Each structure stands twice: as structure tokens, then as C-alpha cells.
Amino acid sequence: xxxxxxxxxxxxxxxxxxGCHMSFLDIDERIxxxxxxxEFDRSPITDIKQLGPCDLGLVEGGVANxxxxxxxxxxxxxxxxLVALGACAVNGGIPAMRNAFPLADCLxxxxxxxxxxxxxxxxxxPEIPLLLNKVHPIxxxxxxxxxxxxxxxxxxxxxxxxxxxLAGQAISLPYTQLHYD
Ligand code: SF4
Numbered sequence: 001x002x003x004x005x006x007x008x009x010x011x012x013x014x015x016x017x018x019g020c021h022m023s024f025l026d027i028d029e030r031i032x033x034x035x036x037x038x039e040f041d042r043s044p045i046t047d048i049k050q051l052g053p054c055d056l057g058l059v060e061g062g063v064a065n066x067x068x069x070x071x072x073x074x075x076x077x078x079x080x081x082l083v084a085l086g087a088c089a090v091n092g093g094i095p096a097m098r099n100a101f102p103l104a105d106c107l108x109x110x111x112x113x114x115x116x117x118x119x120x121x122x123x124x125x126p127e128i129p130l131l132l133n134k135v136h137p138i139x140x141x142x143x144x145x146x147x148x149x150x151x152x153x154x155x156x157x158x159x160x161x162x163x164x165x166l167a168g169q170a171i172s173l174p175y176t177q178l179h180y181d
Contacts, residue, residue, distance in 0.1 A: 004037075006037060006038055006039040007037060007038045007039075007056060007166055008038070008040075008052075008053070008054045008055050008056070009038045009039070009041065009054060009055065009058065010040070010042045010043055010051055010054045010057045010058070010075065010079060011043040011045065011057070011058040011059075011060070011085075012043070012044075012059055012060065012071055012075060013044065013060040014059065014060065014062060014063055014064070014068040014072060014089070014138070015062045015065070015088060015095040016060040016061025016088050016093075016095075017061075017094070018044065018060070019060075019086070020060040020061075020085045020088075020089075020152040020153065021044055023086075023150075023152035023153060023154060023158060024058075024085075025155070026154065026155025026156075026158075027155045027158060027159045034162065037166055038056075041054050051075065051078045053078055054078055054080070055079070055080050055081065056080070056083065057075040057076075057078070057079030057081070058083050058085045059072065059075055059082065059083065059084060059085060059089050060085045060088065060089055061086075061088045061093075062088045062089060062092045062093060062095045062135045062136060062137060063132065063135065063137070063138055063141050064131060064135045064136075065129040065131050065132060066129045066130045066132070067129035068129070068132075069141060072141050072142055073142060075142075076143065081146070081165070082142065082143070082145050082146075083145065083147075083148060083161075084137070084138050084139065084144045084147045084148065085148050086148065086150060086151060086153055087149055087150060087151040087152075088151075089138045090147050091137050091149075092135045092136060093151060094151075095135045096135040096136075096137075098135060099134045099135055102133075103132075103133050103134075107122045107131075108122075111123065146171070148161050149178070150178070153177075154177060157173055157177040157178065160173055160174075160177060
């Protein structure tokens with residue numbers, strides 16, 4: 001058990017599928033070494049809803065709606081170092097596939113005219129965050145310090161990245177952890 005103060009880490013999923021968070025858990029038993037070094041603030045891992053000052057923020061998912069913008073800006077304000085975790089955060093990924101079509105067409109296809117629609121009508125409850133016209137990678141909204149690509153990045157890649165970052169070393173991901181075939 002280390003006596004050093006722990007690194008405070010927050011994580012969030014914006015327009016993502018939680019696959020990057022699941023990959024994080026693929027570090028398996030190494031998570032026991034990690035909890036010796038870090039403590040978690042707001043994260044699906046802790047279910048803490050309010051974000052406090054943190055050393056490191058890991059952001060999964062693209063920016064697709066007004067709530068994503070709000071959460072992302074709060075992460076930038078509170079986290080000294082911000083990381084785009086996975087393809088959706090890095091370049092928009094799967095959610096950004098809708099960018100090829102006007103938003104109105106996407107809504108019509110999903111809620112009005114698509115196959116198998118019953119009770120057609122676009123939801124307009126004020127509790128539902130407003131969709132942006134396009135899905136954005138997170139660096140188009142806030143400054144990002146590190147990008148960790150992959151869909152998802154493997155548990156080994158996340159482990160290499162975190163251990164080197166926490167040790168203050170340059171990130172040196174080997175090719176075997178960065179190939180996508
Ligand atoms: Fe899911 Fe892949 Fe996007 Fe991660 S990068 S949130 S695994 S679709």
C-alpha cells in the first residue's frame with residue numbers, strides 16, 4: 001500500500017456505448033494495483049453524480065447533445081488532464097455516422113417513417129437533452145490533453161497508458177496494442 005496521495009480520477013460516457021468502460025475493466029486483477037494509486041470521483045464505477053476537482057478525466061463517447069456539452073465542459077473545468085478514450089471521443093466514431101444525414105431526416109427515420117414504427121412522433125419532452133445537428137469529437141468542444149484510440153482501446157492499452165501517465169513517463173504504446181485488424 002503506497003503512502004503517496006492518490007491520483008483522483010473521473011470517468012464519463014457521453015454519446016458512447018460504455019464499451020470503453022468495459023474495456024477498462026479488462027485490466028482484470030491489475031485493477032488492484034490501480035486502486036493503490038488512484039481513487040475515483042464521478043464515474044459509472046462509483047455512481048457519484050457530482051464532479052469535484054480531479055487530476056485525470058477519462059471521457060468516452062462523442063458529443064451528440066446539449067447535456068454532453070455541459071458534462072464535457074465540467075470535466076474540462078475540474079480535471080487537470082483530460083483524455084479522449086476510444087474512437088467515439090477521438091473522432092466521433094459510431095455516433096457520428098449520423099452526420100452523413102440531416103438531423104431532421106434521422107429523427108423522421110427513427111420516430112416517424114421508419115420500419116416498424118408504432119405511434120409515430122418525435123419525442124419532445126423537455127427532460128430529453130436537445131440533439132446537436134452533428135456529433136462532434138470532444139476536442140472540437142474542449143481542449144484535450146491525450147487521445148487513446150481504438151473501439152474500444154484494449155484493456156492492455158488502457159493499462160499501459162495509465163501506468164505510464166501516472167508515473168509521469170512519455171506514453172509508449174507498442175504497435176501490438178494499437179493495431180485494429
Ligand atoms: Fe463504444 Fe467503441 Fe465508441 Fe468506445 S469507441 S464508446 S467501445 S463504440
